Amino acid sequence: MKARVEGFTITEFKDRFPEAQKQIFQWVRQGKIRPLKTVWAAKFEELPQGMVKLLKGESVGKLVTEVVTE
DSSP states (O other): OOOOOOOOOGGGGGGGHHHHHHHHHHHHHHTSSOOOEEEEEEOGGGTHHHHHHHHHTOSSSEEEEEEOOO
């Protein structure tokens, strides 16, 4: 028995980027897929901790920082 698993690199399909972008944007508009993001509320002096969160992988998708004033 044999099995073959083969990956691909995204640059193999660079000529199809415009087509893919158009399709993905359509799916987002239709609500079929949602971009992932983590919203983090922080005081101004805590903003450097946001970089630490990024480097440690403590967020999913895009990390959005909401600056709060308290």
